[in-house]
Amino acid sequence: MALETDKHVKVVVFDSAVEGFFLTHYNFLAPLEDSTSLPPGPTGLQALPDMLVRLSRAPVVSIVSIRGRATGVGSELALASDMRFASSEKAILSQWEVGAALVPGGGPMARLPRLIGRGRALEVLLGADDVRGELAERYGYVNRSLPDPELDGFVDALAMRIASFDKQAIADTKRLVDVASLPSDAEISLEWDAFIASLSRPASQHRIKVLMERGFHRPGDVENRLGYYVGQLGN
Amino acid sequence: MALETDKHVKVVVFDSAVEGFFLTHYNFLAPLEDSTSLPPGPTGLQALPDMLVRLSRAPVVSIVSIRGRATGVGSELALASDMRFASSEKAILSQWEVGAALVPGGGPMARLPRLIGRGRALEVLLGADDVRGELAERYGYVNRSLPDPELDGFVDALAMRIASFDKQAIADTKRLVDVASLPSDAEISLEWDAFIASLSRPASQHRIKVLMERGFHRPGDVENRLGYYVGQLGN
């Protein structure tokens, strides 16, 4: 990953290229082998968790600006990044997976309790519901939520401010925060294994099939209100 | 504990059967032997901490709905549960024990700092004062406090929502959160030992005696405003 070795880049900002979406979930239309056949990354983890743990440890500062839906992998990328800012009106975060009989796979069981405490983490993960910007801030899921017209200006100013500082001081300080705050790769690995195992169980296959029939994986109401729809699948 | 092995139960809700009370403190009228002579539970811990750590690890989701006083053991049960919701107007949480020269015994020194941070945990534990719903939410002591008329509807909807999900996905996800967030049984054990030791010291015996004379352990103002009364015992 270039961010790990670039001599000059100090800050990277991830934001929403598509109106209404930050980044959403795993591609459930692809064969399972597309995931499991990827070679492991340098950490020994599979490609997605490998990318996420390397992002957390990179000497570059990662800032996520969320306008639209950050569900599943979108939320996991946000949690693996260094800081998260959200549009009060337009951000929706969620770990919706349990609602489809899946176990999330990209680290949220390791990262959310350390960030927002066990009780709120269990509510987010087991409630599997949409979390809007204001609640995300109250829970600490994001650093702050800002009125939508102020989000870009705030994030740009913070990114430029940090980019004006000394790269070594940034990297050394972040590395010491990592010692105090990052989960081990072994914890992250357990989650990926649990996710892959859950993908092939009848309960998740049934729920994903019903969601697909109702419009999942296509632009529209099921994607826009995924929290509502996973709550309508019955038991 | 049936919750650990039941094949069907997914969610259990603890709420207040008696107006004004969720669950309060240890029974100080019973002989000390009633506590110390109980055989240890399956974890090797004494009966109360054994029950609490098993609740935290059970594959069932525990949700606490607090309307009224959750003091001492009541707060400890809430903290050992997975999620906590409180009535903004009618909930009072407290770890009042230090105010009576006691050390709390059911896990709050292990659980509160992990949930709300060291500084606020020390304020709750050493201040030994009543914490109302709104402050409990600000501190993260509960997930949220809600206007009293909305509490039951909110908790019921969340419980039914989670109960509509797949039991294995719930249990696997919770187990991974546990890895990241639960204290070891050894930490819990230290607290119980410190509580039992504190019970027989002259300072606590004196303070509990004075509280009893003023109305402790009977319905009335001392129980209703225990935070105030432990602050009136002098030094």
Add this chain to the structure above:
Amino acid sequence: MALETDKHVKVVVFDSAVEGFFLTHYNFLAPLEDSTSLPPGPTGLQALPDMLVRLSRAPVVSIVSIRGRATGVGSELALASDMRFASSEKAILSQWEVGAALVPGGGPMARLPRLIGRGRALEVLLGADDVRGELAERYGYVNRSLPDPELDGFVDALAMRIASFDKQAIADTKRLVDVASLPSDAEISLEWDAFIASLSRPASQHRIKVLMERGFHRPGDVENRLGYYVGQLGN
């Protein structure tokens, strides 16, 4: 340190003796040898981190009342103390060091993520900006911020309340919170080493020189708005 062995003192309050200042930063006018030639303290750490970790573990309760600037060492003393309260109008906390190409040295990389979560800790440490009372409370950097006229009364009442309790119950309860919440001395030691190393690098020497030329280390606008000024140094 007398606080570690005094038989009677139960609570110590640190507040602001000088209008506008709580406690600010390291003395950059003194030769580096003044710091590095000090003998290590009883913990084996250098004098400043030694004092801070012993304060955290002392059987006495430390409460910090912040009115004015608590930057650098001031913030580090606040974070090493047991509880922090701030004036909503007049408190400013900051770890400004990265803005001067320095790595903070008194424990904030170990203490802030445990207190406020990784994301907000990285924002405070890498943003290096002034944090006012209200935001400090929202982030959990302080227990609470209070309207300035109420701050002293609140802190005095809490200190006197705790001082009316039993010293052994206080000390035993705090010690168990410490087990759950304090970083190891080894983590603290890494930070001091990183700070000392950063002090002698050209990047920090240049930035501190420019800050000095603009008025740093003297009463005035650079000290009052240090967050602003470190953002004006360019890259």
